[in-house]
Amino acid sequence: LVRMVGVQALGALNEGKVPPEYFFVGKGLDDPTVQVRLEVLKSIAILAPHIDKTPDQMNVIGKLSAYLNTEKDPILRIWAHATFMTVTKKVTKLHMEPVVKKVGDDNPAVRLQALTVIGLGGKDSKPIALSVVKAAVDDKDINVGVAAIVALLQMDADECVPMLEKIEEDKKANEVLKATASNALDEFHKRKLDRDKKDKTDKK
Numbered sequence: 001l002v003r004m005v006g007v008q009a010l011g012a013l014n015e016g017k018v019p020p021e022y023f024f025v026g027k028g029l030d031d032p033t034v035q036v037r038l039e040v041l042k043s044i045a046i047l048a049p050h051i052d053k054t055p056d057q058m059n060v061i062g063k064l065s066a067y068l069n070t071e072k073d074p075i076l077r078i079w080a081h082a083t084f085m086t087v088t089k090k091v092t093k094l095h096m097e098p099v100v101k102k103v104g105d106d107n108p109a110v111r112l113q114a115l116t117v118i119g120l121g122g123k124d125s126k127p128i129a130l131s132v133v134k135a136a137v138d139d140k141d142i143n144v145g146v147a148a149i150v151a152l153l154q155m156d157a158d159e160c161v162p163m164l165e166k167i168e169e170d171k172k173a174n175e176v177l178k179a180t181a182s183n184a185l186d187e188f189h190k191r192k193l194d195r196d197k198k199d200k201t202d203k204k
Contacts, residue, residue: 029067034076041079045086060087074110078102082117091124100129108141115144119151126155134160137167137177146180153184161188 028040044060051057064084071077081095102114115136118129133155136148152160167173167181 029063029071034073037071037073037076038079041076041083045083048083048087048089051087057087074102074105074107075113078110078113078117082120085121091121091128093128096121096125096128100132103129103132103136108139108144111136111139111141111144112147115147115151119147119154122154123156125151126157130155130157133157134163137163142174142176145174145177149177149180149184153187156191158188158192161185164188 029037031037031040044064051060061084064080064087068077068080068084071080078099081099084095085091096118099114099117102110103118105111105114115133118125118133121129129151133148133151134157137145137152139145139148149164152164164181164185168178168185170178173181
């Protein structure tokens with residue numbers, strides 16, 4: 001607990017002025033506790049805006065790559081890929097595809113985390129993950145299905161509107177899933193109205 005709190009504090013200290021190497025020199029990513037390693041990854045992500053295009057960035061990228069070669073925990077691997085993309089400010093197949101594959105994991109907690117990271121990638125995740133996320137809406141675990149709908153919204157996958165409408169109208173569908181689909185449809189509708197309004201303004 002002490003190690004975890006220390007890592008959390010460092011992530012916010014001095015608005016990211018703590019050298020990112022500290023987390024590696026302190027061997028935080030080698031800590032035997034999963035939660036500590038997760039907090040280290042989160043702290044690196046917090047520091048990411050402060051190391052853009054600096055020698056520190058390449059240092060962190062290199063050490064994250066080495067970490068990915070040794071980490072065995074599937075959820076931490078997901079977040080390591082996410083941290084890598086946060087540091088480089090790029091959603092790439094190299095790091096997103098391994099995350100997408102985890103949507104098929106046997107453990108629903110792993111599937112849930114994978115969908116969370118896919119959603120955080122926004123529109124950039126769409127070409128890589130869309131078909132898998134659509135299929136995940138029908139996951140036997142309702143929490144995974146809900147996370148899939150949220151990810152579709154985050155990716156701005158409005159081509160999925162007909163699918164969501166079917167869920168909303170399905171009397172046999174899970175109520176939580178229906179409510180999530182309904183909320184997503186409302187947001188997609190709002191976005192369309194905003195785009196239409198902008199188009200009309202641009203034409204004037």
